[in-house]
Amino acid sequence: MQDCKLVARLEDKPGELSKILDIVARNKGNLFSIAHLREKSKDNKVPVVVKFQGTEQTFKDITADMKKAEVEITEKSFGSLEESNLLRDFILIGHVIDTDLRDTIYSLCGQGAMIKALDFSIQGLKHPSSVFVEVVANNSSSMEKTMAEMKKITKKKELLMIEQLE
């Protein structure tokens, strides 16, 4: 059993959601999450994220049945849900502000990841600052590139980086 994800664009009217849920249930997919992205609705259609567990055959059958039922699928993934929302935390210690924090953040984002949270503890310019950083990436390759870039930056800017234990 693998994690599966489908994003379907459904008309915003009663009965549309049950149509795709029936397809998942009929093919023995183990549904565990459903979410409407109403903020992204367009042309009276709402993207709906459906997450379920199933075998590769289950996934194929479900996507085929949806196609037959004329459900518009904009995104699908099999076995890669764990990689869809990778998070990594670390702390930087040193003259983080003095060494151009904006440049540090821009360099990180250039590698395909995004800064999800920043938390500062600043004690004045003479003392080293500490910054807690939470990075989010949608695949492990982007995350690895981002962390490798971060290590280069910390070396160049003489910052101490405390990574999260994996």
Place this chain on the structure above:
Amino acid sequence: MRTLKVVLLGFGVIGQGFAETLLNKESFLAKRGMDLKVVAIGERDGCMVNEDGVDLKEALKLRKEGKPLNSSKDWKKVSSSEVLGLVEADVAVEVVPSNIKTGQPGVSLIKEALKNGMHAVSSDKCAMAADFVELKKLAESKNKMLLYEGSAGGAMPLMCLVRECMQINEIVSVKGILNGTTNYILTKMHYGNMDLETALREAQELGYAEADPTYDVEGIDAAAKIVILANDIMGMKKTFKDVKVTGITGITKQAVQLAKKNGYVIKLIAEINGEGLSVGPKLVPANSTLNVSGSLNALMFETDVAKDLTVVGRGAGRIETQSAIFSDLINIAKCQQQ
């Protein structure tokens, strides 16, 4: 009853702990058919030697009174290295403090013991980390046992656990806390909101840290231990130079509190994984089994069959380390009986 004749090399903190434990456990060992007899104690400027057994009570009394061992009737002006060729013994217990770079004098003493037909037990991380491969090779060529459980992890059974109880497992990675001093300091910074200098001073006052804490706070002590574990458990051929080491001296009170606010603790983590060997501060989730407080140590094995397995315990200590040393000695005694 099987008598195991022992040469004790070193009579510092661990050496005295050995003598105390042996005296306390004499009847315990006798009930199990074992008699451990110390026939020599090697010191820097000479040795106490007695083929019928050195008077351990006398040696401890002299130390307690701050007197040198040379006032004993058993004192001989021979070096530790020489005494290994003079006395007849089954095993040498090497507990001298050695140099981290050269591993001396521990390396030479272990080699001398093996060359003189003795098994060797060591709790000397510096010697074992400096010349692991050569020492093991020599022991093998002499058909003697060289055991060193106390050299990495103190009282925690680590190498013997893998050797005896986890044979089917492939070890994927090893990570954890192998230095009690830095763990004490980081715990104080976390819960006591102290800066590093204050926490270090407190550790020194309580005897958890040496007057010169460099080996501990710079990660050198943990690095030596992870080298031994990598070589023993994972069959590597590493030395201290192969470890990427970062100490805790750059850790600020603010960083520790930021970690706390976000659900982490900062710990000095020694690690063996696909990237190699490293020692450095890491963010450890507060609910991790590696989040142990005070001077405790903890080591997690990631394996293919048993999955994650964590051992927690005292990584050092005059008496605590004897648990590992005596375990090695008893193993040797049992093997000799077979």
